[in-house]
Amino acid sequence: MIRFVVRRLAFLVLVLLGISLITFVLSHIVPADPVRLYAGPRATPATIRLIRHQLGFDQPLPQQYLLYLSNLLHGNFGYSLESHRAVSADLYDYLPATIELTLAAVVFILVVGIPLGVLSAVLPGSIVDQVGRVIATTGVALPAFWLGLMAQLVFFDLLGWLPAGGRLNESANPPPHITGLYTVDSLVSGQFATFGQSLFHLLLPAVVLGYGSLAVLTRQIRASMLDVMGQDYVRTARGKGMPRRIIVIRHALRNALVPATTVMGLQIGYLLGGALLVEDVFSWPGIGRYATLATLTLDYNAIMAVTIVAALMYGLVNLVVDLLYVVIDPRIVY
Amino acid sequence: MAHKMVTPADAQIIQDDIGLPTISRGQRFVHHTITQNLLLRPVHLLGVVIVVAVTLLAFFGPVIAPHNPVIPDYTAMLAGPSANHLFGTDPIGYDIFSRILAGARLSLGTAVSVLAIALVIGLPLGALSGMAGGWIDEVVMRVTDMFLAFPALILALAIAAALGPGLVSAAIALSMAFWPWYARLLRGQVLSLKNMDYVQAATIIGTRPVGLMWRHILPNALSPIIVELSMDVGYAVLATASLSFIGLGAQPPSPEWGAMIVAGRDYLRTAWWTEAFPGIALTLTVLGFNLTGDGLRDALDPRAAHIR
Numbered sequence: 001m002i003r004f005v006v007r008r009l010a011f012l013v014l015v016l017l018g019i020s021l022i023t024f025v026l027s028h029i030v031p032a033d034p035v036r037l038y039a040g041p042r043a044t045p046a047t048i049r050l051i052r053h054q055l056g057f058d059q060p061l062p063q064q065y066l067l068y069l070s071n072l073l074h075g076n077f078g079y080s081l082e083s084h085r086a087v088s089a090d091l092y093d094y095l096p097a098t099i100e101l102t103l104a105a106v107v108f109i110l111v112v113g114i115p116l117g118v119l120s121a122v123l124p125g126s127i128v129d130q131v132g133r134v135i136a137t138t139g140v141a142l143p144a145f146w147l148g149l150m151a152q153l154v155f156f157d158l159l160g161w162l163p164a165g166g167r168l169n170e171s172a173n174p175p176p177h178i179t180g181l182y183t184v185d186s187l188v189s190g191q192f193a194t195f196g197q198s199l200f201h202l203l204l205p206a207v208v209l210g211y212g213s214l215a216v217l218t219r220q221i222r223a224s225m226l227d228v229m230g231q232d233y234v235r236t237a238r239g240k241g242m243p244r245r246i247i248v249i250r251h252a253l254r255n256a257l258v259p260a261t262t263v264m265g266l267q268i269g270y271l272l273g274g275a276l277l278v279e280d281v282f283s284w285p286g287i288g289r290y291a292t293l294a295t296l297t298l299d300y301n302a303i304m305a306v307t308i309v310a311a312l313m314y315g316l317v318n319l320v321v322d323l324l325y326v327v328i329d330p331r332i333v334y
Numbered sequence: 335m336a337h338k339m340v341t342p343a344d345a346q347i348i349q350d351d352i353g354l355p356t357i358s359r360g361q362r363f364v365h366h367t368i369t370q371n372l373l374l375r376p377v378h379l380l381g382v383v384i385v386v387a388v389t390l391l392a393f394f395g396p397v398i399a400p401h402n403p404v405i406p407d408y409t410a411m412l413a414g415p416s417a418n419h420l421f422g423t424d425p426i427g428y429d430i431f432s433r434i435l436a437g438a439r440l441s442l443g444t445a446v447s448v449l450a451i452a453l454v455i456g457l458p459l460g461a462l463s464g465m466a467g468g469w470i471d472e473v474v475m476r477v478t479d480m481f482l483a484f485p486a487l488i489l490a491l492a493i494a495a496a497l498g499p500g501l502v503s504a505a506i507a508l509s510m511a512f513w514p515w516y517a518r519l520l521r522g523q524v525l526s527l528k529n530m531d532y533v534q535a536a537t538i539i540g541t542r543p544v545g546l547m548w549r550h551i552l553p554n555a556l557s558p559i560i561v562e563l564s565m566d567v568g569y570a571v572l573a574t575a576s577l578s579f580i581g582l583g584a585q586p587p588s589p590e591w592g593a594m595i596v597a598g599r600d601y602l603r604t605a606w607w608t609e610a611f612p613g614i615a616l617t618l619t620v621l622g623f624n625l626t627g628d629g630l631r632d633a634l635d636p637r638a639a640h641i642r
Binding site for chain 2: 014015016018019021022023026027029137138140141142143144145146149150152153157268269270272273274276277280291292294295296298300303304306307310311314315
């Protein structure tokens with residue numbers, strides 16, 4: 001088991017090396033000269049040469065890559081042209097917001113998706129099943145950014161039930177920074193009004209972000225449940241007179257969760273990508289919005305940093321998912 | 335006995351000879367697929383109808399559009415849906431209906447280009463990886479792992495940002511996110527088909543690997559790839575629109591559907607039609623390809639333990 005974790009971590013390191021190579025290549029096929037961009041419009045040629053030497057851009061490519069790699073390992077992602085400070089500082093500010101949004105979306109997906117999938121399988125043809133099927137079909141077809149805009153139109157402009165964006169109301173003060181997640185921080189420090197506010201603001205973006213993956217998960221759980229419930233051991237349990245509810249939860253669901261966990265791990269990738277769109281629509285100050293704003297100002301250091309961080313998070317989540325299998329299905333031994 | 339496909343010329347000879355119509359195995363298969371599966375279930379039929387409609391629009395959209403998509407109508411700027419302007423007009427006066435018809439070409443065309451590039455890169459690599467095995471296989475698989483380690487849209491963002499705005503860079507960027515799936519898919523198929531009796535028999539009689547690939551393995555490996563392709567067209571359309579929304583794909587005033595949505599953002603409250611209709615067009619298109627893909631999967635993979 002330990003060997004498995006070590007092997008997977010080593011593999012993750014290898015993949016990260018590859019990622020750094022890809023991002024390094026990308027940052028060097030940029031048409032604009034990064035040194036000139038960094039130096040600004042009024043720099044003299046002498047200044048540009050100096051900066052070029054300081055940043056190591058005049059060295060041969062392999063050496064530049066090693067410099068790049070060592071910078072990454074020290075957490076140095078370079079400087080942001082837009083905010084004029086270290087990108088790592090920007091990331092520190094914006095990453096918690098994205099984590100909060102993604103976590104909220106995952107909670108939404110699990111809380112709604114698992115029961116919906118199970119009930120859809122257990123009560124075929126019922127209203128629940130119809131709803132589940134509609135969600136499953138529309139979820140993968142709806143553009144996330146369009147869904148967000150339409151949701152804003154309906155829930156904010158037309159109905160006035162939910163706020164249109166941001167993590168808190170305009171004049172509100174954020175809770176003390178413990179984790180960076182406003183919901184957790186405000187709850188822990190007893191600021192219940194802030195907690196309610198942050199939940200309110202979190203609701204719509206999380207639902208919009210999670211909707212597509214909800215569709216996929218519901219479909220997967222329904223399919224797995226139907227598959228499992230047709231198995232012989234379930235029929236045996238029914239034959240023994242086991243109550244249906246226990247069969248569904250203890251036997252069927254447990255087995256159906258294994259492929260569902262795989263699917264969920266993959267969906268985290270889509271959630272991180274979707275965060276780019278949803279954070280833009282809802283003005284959510286996370287790294288997704290940071291990246292989209294950076295593309296407008298050609299702030300490549302920022303874009304590359306977000307890319308690497310996103311890949312790192314994705315990799316770690318999938319490692320955790322693989323470890324979760326052992327918990328869900330005791331037969332799996334690494 | 336050597337087996338060769340019945341060519342139309344042969345069919346003509348046979349028909350002349352015995353007076354019975356003869357079609358090739360491939361034609362019969364496609365015919366069966368279409369009639370028995372795609373057209374039979376209403377859901378899949380709907381998907382096919384949508385796909386055909388959108389494809390026709392991609393070819394003929396600008397021709398059948400009632401108004402010119404790039405010439406504004408100054409008498410009706412930001413006007414709601416009416417008889418003259420079915421979907422209303424945008425702030426500049428462009429007819430939204432015409433722009434949606436014209437944009438089909440951009441959205442669908444880019445999606446098709448994305449997948450074409452992905453296939454050109456992914457299929458040969460997958461075939462090579464599966465057939466060669468050994469260290470070539472390892473290297474190719476590690477490379478696909480590296481590309482798959484990125485969330486797709488984020489990878490596309492990084493590449494498109496490096497290449498510059500525009501649909502061409504967006505197409506290249508997105509293809510980098512799609513090709514690993516096809517490489518893996520084909521590799522998996524090749525690996526499982528390599529051990530089939532007929533492939534081993536062909537190897538024994540001296541068929542070269544290329545011949546093996548082309549004549550025996552590929553035709554049988556194509557089914558899951560075709561299913562994947564049909565669903566991926568929808569996702570590629572969505573991804574293209576997403577990149578345009580961020581500002582990296584099509585630039586306004588391009589009638590690409592994603593660019594239309596981002597262009598109308600400021601007017602969401604006052605002129606909902608500028609946003610609603612392109613989004614509906616996007617959703618319907620993706621839905622159509624998904625349903626068609628479902629139908630194809632049912633048709634081509636009857637042994638799969640899928641649930642309808």
